[in-house]
Amino acid sequence: MLTATNTDEGFVVFDRVQKSYDGNALVVKDLNLDIAKGEFLTMLGPSGSGKTTCLMMLAGFETATHGDIRLGGQPINNIPPHKRGIGMVFQNYALFPHMTVGENLAFPLEVRKMGKSERDEKVKRALDMVQMGEFAGRRPAQLSGGQQQRIALSRALVFEPQLVLMDEPLGALDKQLRERMQYEIKHLHERLGVTVVYVTHDQSEALTMSDRVAVFEDGRIQQLSSPDDLYERPENSFVAQFIGENNKLSGMVTGIKSGVAEVTLDNGSKVSALAVNCEQGSRSTLSIRPERVTLGGPKNKNTTEAEVLELIYLGDHIRCRMNVHGNEEFVVKVANSAGHTHLKAGEKTKVSWLAEDCRALDA
Amino acid sequence: MTDTSAPIVTADGTPLKKKLDQAMFRSRRNAFLLVAPLLAFIIASFIIPIVVLLTQGVYDSSFRKQMPTVATFVADWDGQGEPSEEMMQAALTDIVVGLTIDRSIPTKAAVRINREVSGATSMIKKLIRATGKWKIEYEGKEQRLSDVFRNMEDEDDSGVTLLDESERRAIGVTLAKAVIAQEAPVKAKMIKADKKWADIKYWQAMKVASKAASPAYLAAALDYNYSHDGEFQQRDEDRRIHVKLFWRTLEISLIVTLACLFLGYPIAYLLSTLSVRSSNLLLILVLLPFWTSLLVRTTAWIAMLQAQGVMNDLFVVFGLAADDDRFSLIYNKTGTLIAMTHILLPFMILPLYSVMKTIPPSYVRAAKSMGATNWTAFWRVYFPQSVAGIGAGALLVFILAIGYYITPALVGGQDGQMISNMIDFHMRKSLNWNLAAALGMVLLVFVLFLFWIYDRVVGIDNMKLG
Ligand SMILES: Nc1ncnc2c1ncn2[C@@H]1O[C@H](COP(=O)(O)OP(=O)(O)OP(=O)(O)O)[C@@H](O)[C@H]1O
Ligand SMILES: [Mg+2]
Numbered sequence: 001m002l003t004a005t006n007t008d009e010g011f012v013v014f015d016r017v018q019k020s021y022d023g024n025a026l027v028v029k030d031l032n033l034d035i036a037k038g039e040f041l042t043m044l045g046p047s048g049s050g051k052t053t054c055l056m057m058l059a060g061f062e063t064a065t066h067g068d069i070r071l072g073g074q075p076i077n078n079i080p081p082h083k084r085g086i087g088m089v090f091q092n093y094a095l096f097p098h099m100t101v102g103e104n105l106a107f108p109l110e111v112r113k114m115g116k117s118e119r120d121e122k123v124k125r126a127l128d129m130v131q132m133g134e135f136a137g138r139r140p141a142q143l144s145g146g147q148q149q150r151i152a153l154s155r156a157l158v159f160e161p162q163l164v165l166m167d168e169p170l171g172a173l174d175k176q177l178r179e180r181m182q183y184e185i186k187h188l189h190e191r192l193g194v195t196v197v198y199v200t201h202d203q204s205e206a207l208t209m210s211d212r213v214a215v216f217e218d219g220r221i222q223q224l225s226s227p228d229d230l231y232e233r234p235e236n237s238f239v240a241q242f243i244g245e246n247n248k249l250s251g252m253v254t255g256i257k258s259g260v261a262e263v264t265l266d267n268g269s270k271v272s273a274l275a276v277n278c279e280q281g282s283r284s285t286l287s288i289r290p291e292r293v294t295l296g297g298p299k300n301k302n303t304t305e306a307e308v309l310e311l312i313y314l315g316d317h318i319r320c321r322m323n324v325h326g327n328e329e330f331v332v333k334v335a336n337s338a339g340h341t342h343l344k345a346g347e348k349t350k351v352s353w354l355a356e357d358c359r360a361l362d363a
Numbered sequence: 364m365t366d367t368s369a370p371i372v373t374a375d376g377t378p379l380k381k382k383l384d385q386a387m388f389r390s391r392r393n394a395f396l397l398v399a400p401l402l403a404f405i406i407a408s409f410i411i412p413i414v415v416l417l418t419q420g421v422y423d424s425s426f427r428k429q430m431p432t433v434a435t436f437v438a439d440w441d442g443q444g445e446p447s448e449e450m451m452q453a454a455l456t457d458i459v460v461g462l463t464i465d466r467s468i469p470t471k472a473a474v475r476i477n478r479e480v481s482g483a484t485s486m487i488k489k490l491i492r493a494t495g496k497w498k499i500e501y502e503g504k505e506q507r508l509s510d511v512f513r514n515m516e517d518e519d520d521s522g523v524t525l526l527d528e529s530e531r532r533a534i535g536v537t538l539a540k541a542v543i544a545q546e547a548p549v550k551a552k553m554i555k556a557d558k559k560w561a562d563i564k565y566w567q568a569m570k571v572a573s574k575a576a577s578p579a580y581l582a583a584a585l586d587y588n589y590s591h592d593g594e595f596q597q598r599d600e601d602r603r604i605h606v607k608l609f610w611r612t613l614e615i616s617l618i619v620t621l622a623c624l625f626l627g628y629p630i631a632y633l634l635s636t637l638s639v640r641s642s643n644l645l646l647i648l649v650l651l652p653f654w655t656s657l658l659v660r661t662t663a664w665i666a667m668l669q670a671q672g673v674m675n676d677l678f679v680v681f682g683l684a685a686d687d688d689r690f691s692l693i694y695n696k697t698g699t700l701i702a703m704t705h706i707l708l709p710f711m712i713l714p715l716y717s718v719m720k721t722i723p724p725s726y727v728r729a730a731k732s733m734g735a736t737n738w739t740a741f742w743r744v745y746f747p748q749s750v751a752g753i754g755a756g757a758l759l760v761f762i763l764a765i766g767y768y769i770t771p772a773l774v775g776g777q778d779g780q781m782i783s784n785m786i787d788f789h790m791r792k793s794l795n796w797n798l799a800a801a802l803g804m805v806l807l808v809f810v811l812f813l814f815w816i817y818d819r820v821v822g823i824d825n826m827k828l829g
Binding site for chain 1: 726728729730732735736737740743744747748
């Protein structure tokens, strides 16, 4: 819904940003990122990939070693954090323990020298927004994790910033609560139309919430695209492996014809795959999603022998681990429906997939 | 809902509550057994000595033992009018008996009276000298009283005690009776020996001294006189020393606490923000003073601060002081303040550091992200969370400072002395342990009072020591 229109583009811009803490290693290497106004952008990546560092540079608590960061067209490298007007939700919530919930929320308004009645009004509205109206008099320590999270959220929003940064805000919550909060944050974002930069290392969180996801690895953005693109059209093997479940096969590209690559696998057999990120004569990693593999379907070029190694019953589907082209970790999802044949471990069967569902990526 | 009136029972039928009590008792007993050795040690080495010493501040039965006859006599006396012949005889009896038992007893009694009114020592000494010349029939021959006492042997040649105390007392009583029988009336003779015997105020002093449990020492510790008729009177302006000293102790302790806070807070903050490696190094520097003896550090300050010392030399070099008019930085209050601040600084830094270390940087960041300036973020968010450390550090430094003793003794000169130096003086020099105990008691009550105020204002639960 909130895809960027042209006028809003470039609300937050990272322009060739680099960051080093110790002068030896670059933690962020050449970061280029355009975030549109009203967008929900998630930075996703493994631990230590530099997500928090990027957020901190944007908030002003770290300075970029090289490059420009622009907010609404203005370079902000020299603007101190308190003048940037960016709301922030921290992983541990950072609710001030010596203030009540109400005082916590009033704090950003107070430092803006807002009058008392206006302040109370806004605090009340912000608390109602997260259904925490009757908790204004409590201390943060008297709240549950989920409640603290909501307060932190409404505190970051109460002064109506244009941009809100969230650094793994749901990291400390249990799975169920986390999922509920994901929806609440998502709905708040839709209602208020603020720009959100969200950091997580939970891929399902990233996929459910975001307009666009930037996958970080080793200080670089590996891929920046919408959640469905990220899952269905990964551009390199890191993203394919990191997002969702993935089957890997590796081999040598022997030819590329009209976008379809011929790959000779390490065990000698040949398969054809969509040439996404590979060159003729070089090695490539093929990526196939488990649900795109069919059992006993119509024969095609990629049909091959498979030996069932293990079956895991998961209710609606059965995870079937098999040996395909010598890869013993090859997983196939078999729908648990009436029409399907029931497999047994040790059994031999035929599997196949379409060439366009198999992506030939970098090695 | 279950019926609450019926007791819940465990599987074997005993009521749950009883079972729980048994389990609780066992765990409490185990906990007690674990601390029992330490408890015994503390009781024996700390609590009992303190209680014993402190009681001396309000309980002193020495005079009663030294001059029992006088003590019983003055107890019923109304403290008015001329001293009577009976009183004089009682005093003479006690002195003779005292001298027979141990020749130092009357002098000790004199010291006790002297604490209430000066001049009592000479009064008794003169009487002993005068009566010593009196002749008395003893062991079959006429001899001077002083010789009787001198010849009363303590031990035979092989070291066996010849007479025990009760035997001596019996001898003393016979002797006293004989003396009085021979010399009565004694009043005039005693007044002749020293006319102070006629002065009623010495007898009133003996009346005060004869009370074992009395607030006399406590009154003295607060610069009051406790008179024989049970009234308190403030001492003359020039004899009020203790209250002034208590105030000065309080003043020095407060200044030192504040100075430690102002010097220590930024250091602790720095320590808590640095990386582990550099903060450890800095922490070692902070702790370094603990590795040198207190005495060495204090004497180092003498070398630094004295008139010809390093600091003054620097002042002269930079033209801040004239060579012949150097600052007096030591042997006065300034010296005490400087040296004590330095010595107590780690006690402020460590609790502050341990509290600040636990304040995540995200709080200040959150405050700044919400628009607070550096100062507002510090004052409204960081500082309130460090109050626990300030409370702990300040209380620690203050309580250590209020009882500080070696440093003021070495660098304090006259006006840098504190109450503990006075206590020390009475413990070791004047040997007035009772007054020392009374001063200690006042100090203790004072500290407990401050502690109570602290608890009311800051709350002791808010204190974090580490
Ligand atoms: N203040 C710092 N000083 C030195 N190095 C740092 C500092 N903060 C982070 N780093 C380093 O920078 C790299 C990236 O850290 P960052 O916190 O940005 O990772 P992250 O992607 O947020 O990871 P996580 O998912 O675990 O939070 C890490 O290797 C980390 O060790
Ligand atoms: Mg992080």
